[in-house]
Amino acid sequence: QSANEFRSQKDSLTQQLQDSESRNQVLEAQLSDLEQRLESIQLEREAFHKSLRSLLELLDSKLFELNELRDTLAKLIEGS
Amino acid sequence: QSANEFRSQKDSLTQQLQDSESRNQVLEAQLSDLEQRLESIQLEREAFHKSLRSLLELLDSKLFELNELRDTLAKLIEGS
Amino acid sequence: QSANEFRSQKDSLTQQLQDSESRNQVLEAQLSDLEQRLESIQLEREAFHKSLRSLLELLDSKLFELNELRDTLAKLIEGS
Amino acid sequence: QSANEFRSQKDSLTQQLQDSESRNQVLEAQLSDLEQRLESIQLEREAFHKSLRSLLELLDSKLFELNELRDTLAKLIEGS
Known part of the structure; x- marks a missing residue:
């Protein structure tokens, strides 16, 4: 191969590498964004x-109090 | 530059490009995984x-029914 | 005692008896009224x-339904 | 009428009066008992x-608290 051909290949590889690294940076930014x-x-x-x-705890305490009220009503009805 | 130097640079660039693209694939896989x-x-x-x-709708209907029950009790107490 | 004295006593007793029976009727009417x-x-x-x-039965069924709702909420929170 | 006839009538009236007053006492006791x-x-x-x-007041306050809890749940669901 001639020196020109090598130079041309080198330039093409350099360009591809830049593109790939630039794509890497985009992907890393997207990844970091998604992780956040x-x-x-x-x-x-x-x-x-x-x-x-x-x-749920509040609901439990209200249900407990309503059950006590229910028992009070039951005793009132029974006892009268 | 000599042909050897160009070849050496070209090999180095090819290696860097492979690494970068391989890193790209890893990042794209991670990104796809995170998106999923x-x-x-x-x-x-x-x-x-x-x-x-x-x-919540069920709770609303239960509260409505408890309020009706409350009104029934109020009327019973009032009317007797 | 003379016949006059006897007649006077008889009249007095007759009057007392009428008063007492009349009081009886009043009391019986009051008693019947109270019994009713x-x-x-x-x-x-x-x-x-x-x-x-x-x-009370209605309240029991509402409390049962509220307890079921509470359990559904507990399972939702646990499971998610 | 002879004195004997008057005496006999007087005794009969006296007996009737005692019976009536005794019945009165029974009725008054029954009436007093019923009134008590x-x-x-x-x-x-x-x-x-x-x-x-x-x-009923206690039930009202429990229903008020359950309604507050319901509103809290509604806001939680809406806001998240």
Whole structure:
């Protein structure tokens, strides 16, 4: 091969390498963005579940109180 | 530059390009995996929210019925 | 005693007897009235208790349904 | 009429009067007993109604709290 052919091949490879590395940077940015979104979604989900669990505990205490009220009514009816 | 130098540069560039493209493939696979996880999480979340909305409607109907029961009790007490 | 004295005593006794029997009639009427009121109050009370018992059963079924809803919520939170 | 006839009539009236007054006492005792039972039933009824009214107020506050819980759940679902 002549020196010209080598130069031409070298230039073409250099261009391909630049394109590939540039594509790499785009992909790494997208990946980092997705990872942040995923993490943020997980944090939201945990906060949401924590709120739901608090609400479930509150519901439990209200149901307990309604059951006590039910027993009071039952005793009132029985006893009168 | 001599032909040897060009050949050496060309080999080096070819190697770098292969590494870069191989890294690209890894990144694209990771990206595709993350996108699938994100989509799956979104679908789960929508299903979860749909279930919660059904449960809220059920709670509404139960509260409506408890309020009717409350009114019945109020009228019983008033009228006797 | 003279016949006059006897007649006077007889008249007095006749009058006392009439008063006493008249008082008897008044008392019997009051008694009958009270007995009817008491019976009517007992019937009202039984009807009222029957209504309260129906209401208690209704409350029981609502509490049962609310407990089922609570369990559904608990499973949703756990499972997601 | 002879004195004997008057005496006989007087004795008969005296007996009738005693019977009537004795019946009066029985009736008055029954009446007093019924009045006391009626009063006692009214007092029980008032106490029972007072208890039912307290229970109704308690039920109202529990329903209010359950409605708040329902609103919290609705906002959680909406906001997430």
